[in-house]
Amino acid sequence: MASLALAQDPWHAPARFTRPDATSDEGGLWAMMDREEAKLRKSPFNLRAPGLQAYIHGIACRLAGEHCPDVRVYLMRVPFFNANMAPNGMMQVWSGLMLRVDNEAQIAAVLGHEIGHYLERHSVERLRAVKSTTAVGQFLGLFGVAGLVGQFGLVAGVSAYTRDNERDADRIGALLMRDAGYDVAEAARVWSNLSLEAKARTEGIGQPNPLFASHPPSEERESALAELGASYKGGEAREKEWQQKTAPFVRDWLADEIKRGRPEESLAFLTRAAKRSAGAADYVYARGEVHRMRAGEGDIDAALKDFQGAAALGGEPPETHRAMGMIYRGRKQAPEARTSFERYLQLAPQAPDALMIRSYIEELAT
Amino acid sequence: MRILLAAILVAGIAGCATTQITKVESGERVVGERLEIKVDGAWNLINTPLLAPAQAWTMEGLPIDQLLIYSGVKDGEAIRPQAGGAAPTSVNFRSSMQPDEIVAMFEAALTRDGSTFKLAKLEPSSFAGAKGLRFEYAVVRKFDNVQLSGVGFAAVRDGELFAMVYSAPRLGFFPRHQQRVEDIARTAKLRAKTGS
Numbered sequence: 001m002a003s004l005a006l007a008q009d010p011w012h013a014p015a016r017f018t019r020p021d022a023t024s025d026e027g028g029l030w031a032m033m034d035r036e037e038a039k040l041r042k043s044p045f046n047l048r049a050p051g052l053q054a055y056i057h058g059i060a061c062r063l064a065g066e067h068c069p070d071v072r073v074y075l076m077r078v079p080f081f082n083a084n085m086a087p088n089g090m091m092q093v094w095s096g097l098m099l100r101v102d103n104e105a106q107i108a109a110v111l112g113h114e115i116g117h118y119l120e121r122h123s124v125e126r127l128r129a130v131k132s133t134t135a136v137g138q139f140l141g142l143f144g145v146a147g148l149v150g151q152f153g154l155v156a157g158v159s160a161y162t163r164d165n166e167r168d169a170d171r172i173g174a175l176l177m178r179d180a181g182y183d184v185a186e187a188a189r190v191w192s193n194l195s196l197e198a199k200a201r202t203e204g205i206g207q208p209n210p211l212f213a214s215h216p217p218s219e220e221r222e223s224a225l226a227e228l229g230a231s232y233k234g235g236e237a238r239e240k241e242w243q244q245k246t247a248p249f250v251r252d253w254l255a256d257e258i259k260r261g262r263p264e265e266s267l268a269f270l271t272r273a274a275k276r277s278a279g280a281a282d283y284v285y286a287r288g289e290v291h292r293m294r295a296g297e298g299d300i301d302a303a304l305k306d307f308q309g310a311a312a313l314g315g316e317p318p319e320t321h322r323a324m325g326m327i328y329r330g331r332k333q334a335p336e337a338r339t340s341f342e343r344y345l346q347l348a349p350q351a352p353d354a355l356m357i358r359s360y361i362e363e364l365a366t
Numbered sequence: 367m368r369i370l371l372a373a374i375l376v377a378g379i380a381g382c383a384t385t386q387i388t389k390v391e392s393g394e395r396v397v398g399e400r401l402e403i404k405v406d407g408a409w410n411l412i413n414t415p416l417l418a419p420a421q422a423w424t425m426e427g428l429p430i431d432q433l434l435i436y437s438g439v440k441d442g443e444a445i446r447p448q449a450g451g452a453a454p455t456s457v458n459f460r461s462s463m464q465p466d467e468i469v470a471m472f473e474a475a476l477t478r479d480g481s482t483f484k485l486a487k488l489e490p491s492s493f494a495g496a497k498g499l500r501f502e503y504a505v506v507r508k509f510d511n512v513q514l515s516g517v518g519f520a521a522v523r524d525g526e527l528f529a530m531v532y533s534a535p536r537l538g539f540f541p542r543h544q545q546r547v548e549d550i551a552r553t554a555k556l557r558a559k560t561g562s
Contacts, residue, residue, distance in 0.1 A: 044506045044513065045482070078480065259483075261456045261474055293456065293470060326464050353488035356465055356499065 009175055013119055016067055026087070026124050033086040040074050040090065047075040047095070047249075055245050056093060056111075059104060062180040063112045063173075067119065079256035081194060085114040087123045096260075098246060099253040100269060101190065102276065104238035108177050109187035109225075116172030122165045170221065174228040183237045185229030191222045193272060200268035243278045250279055251317060254286040263294040281313040285320045292323055300327055318347035322357065329360060338364040386413040390423060397421050398437025399560065401494060401528055404553035407546060409433070419443065420531075425543050429507075431534035433547060436520075439527035446475040461525035465490075465499040468520050472531055473503075476516075480508040494528045494554040496521035505533060515540040519551040524559065 020026040040046060047053070053075055061068035070089040080096040091114060093107075101107045117123065161169070174184050257266055270287035274280055288306025291299040307324045310316040325340030341357050341364075351357070390409040396402050398421070412422040412432075420434035439445055441461040456474035463471065465488065473483040484504045491500035498521025505514040515536040520529035532547040534540040 039511075042511075044511055077482070259456075259470070259473065259477065261478070293467070295460070295467075322466075326466060330462070330464060352485045353466065355487070355489035359490040 009171070011172060011175060013065060013067065016070060017121075025127060029124065029127055030088045033088040033090055036086070037072070037074075037088070037090045040076075040092070043076070045076050045078060047077050049075060049249065052245055052249065056098075056107065059108055059180075060091060060111050060115065063108060063176040064115050065176075065179070067115070071115070077252070077256070079253065079260045083110050083114050085118045087118065087121065089118070095249070095253045095256065099250065099257060100193065100273075101242070102193075102237075102239060103186060104242040105177065105182040105184075105186035105236065106190045107242065108180060108182045109173055109184075109190050112173030112176040112180075112187075113169045114173075115176060116169035117161065117165065119172060120165075120168055122161050122169070126161060126165070166221075167224065170225055171228065174225065174232075178232050178235065181235055183229070183235035184232050185226065186237055188222050188225035188229055191225060193269075195219075195222065196272060197265040197268045200264040201262065203264070239277075243276065247278060251282055254282055258286055258289045258293065263290050266290045279315075281310040281316040281320075284313065285310040285317050285323075289319070289323055292327065300330075303327065318344050318351070321347065322351075322353075325357070325360070329364070334364045387411065388413060396557070397435045400557045401435070401437035402553075402555050402557060403435075403550050405550060418447065419445065425546075426534070426539055431532070431539050431543060433530065433532045433550075436527055436529040436531075439529075441525055445471060445527075446478065459527045461522060461527075463522070465520075468499065468522075468527070468529075469501050469518070472501075472518055472520075472529075476503075476505055476531075476533070482506045482508075491519065493519040493521040493530075493551060494523065494556050496523045496528075496556070498522070498528075500551075504536065513537075515544075517544060517547060519554070523556060528554070528556065530554070 020030060022028075022031065053073060056075065057071070057073040060071050060073050064071050067089075071085075071091055072089055073091045073093060075098070076092050076094050078094040078096060079099075080094055081100055082094045083092060083097055085091040091111070093111070097110060098107065101110070170187070174187055177184050177187060257269070260266060267287060267290055270283050270290065274283040274287065276283065284306050288303040288310065291303035291306065304324065304327050307320050307327075310320045311324075321340045321344040325337045325344060328334075328337035328340060338361055341361050345351070345354060345357055345361075348354075388411045390405060390411050392405055392407055394402060394404050409423040409425060410427065412424060412428060414422065417434065419439055420436050422428070423433040423435065425431055425433075436445060439459045441459065443459055444457050445459055446457045457471055457478070459471060460467075469485060469488060473485075477483045482505065485501060486504055487500075487502040489500050491498055493500070498519065501518045501520075503516045503518070505516060506512075507514055513536045514533045516531065516533040518529065518531040520527060522528075530547070530551055532543070534543060
């Protein structure tokens, strides 16, 4: 039914939910989520960025309509693509997702999808359907019960919902986007962007991304969402607003991305993101650093090219010059290494590795 | 890490033959074939293949504090093998690594479970008689959100990595044992390679 044109879709949001009886299975699930939410509030992974939190909560509210008072958004510094919404209204949005979306409409697509699961009460449906302890564990892990924000290597990749649930959530998310004035076509772009990373991983290391194990095949999902988008023209992407609001956090999120340990995915993402209008030098530097850390065949040359490119763009992170210095030092190009290290310390005199860098400069002078 | 620690603890409780806890008495000790250290005060050695190639010591018991000692990690060898066998390249030692890459390798090992790592200081330092590095760091451990402090020492000698990395809760435990760890690091020296 994903291809049903948005204008003809008869779906309507249900009325606001009341708290279920504490003795019911649903009441038990809510109580468990309440406990997790209490932990989430105190978690050191909680971004605690009031401005960004209010902005994203505002987007969620535009989508959730009359359910807005029941939605509570938590931004978590976890470098994987994920968002989820528990049946009690607790919503988590991870930094890996925020880093990857290009505009407000794309984050709205993901939030709308999660709100779709919430409005259709898919989690309660699934809780009643799963029988084995392992399946219950996986299901609860979706909301972080398996360890606050979850065993995220698993949770980020495994959906506890059925493929039909996912299709419904996509369709409802598109309807919510339309009603909130967003460009619905951006929803398909979220998925096609993610597919680029999955493809790079499969081609690079021969292991598919587990994200695609229990979701509808990416092509099917992307084309269904594109069809929905085509059925409703209009709406805004709001790229500038998104880039402005997230700009103060991008450098930290990129530092996490560099260290994520999935270089093939990171390189695919960073190559795409380097074309963004804002902060190009940061993305180019980050791509170079992923190359340098991987240090495979051709990586060091590619890294150096990116660092030089980032410096040429201007506004590059100080670490660009440290990384260049490291490469030159490794290649015994002393004058270039020294110049790069000096530039790094000039830009970041209080850097935690300043003592080490100074020792390199002294060593290179001899 | 959570799974790993749980496995260690469960195996320890069950008396599994592959995990033994033995006391490390004061005095001179040899880790691996070549790394000699002098220990003042008793430690507990957690003898488990799950943390290989490191030898894991603890004062307070895992998972409170852990001192990982690496002796002669070879080029291409992983400092933290995955349960499934293959390790990601980010935890594989390369003899050509520069200090920041060595720190990044330890960071990758310490954060594999989603814990966060923040470098506080990286400075040149001699270790085991070789030119090396000393680093300080902070970790927020994923499975229980505990904030840890840590200190590490490393040097590459004859293409092999020798290192010590100690982590403990920031409040109480780390300050209690840091000096003891620094003292051990200061005593580290290498035996000549057999046959050389």
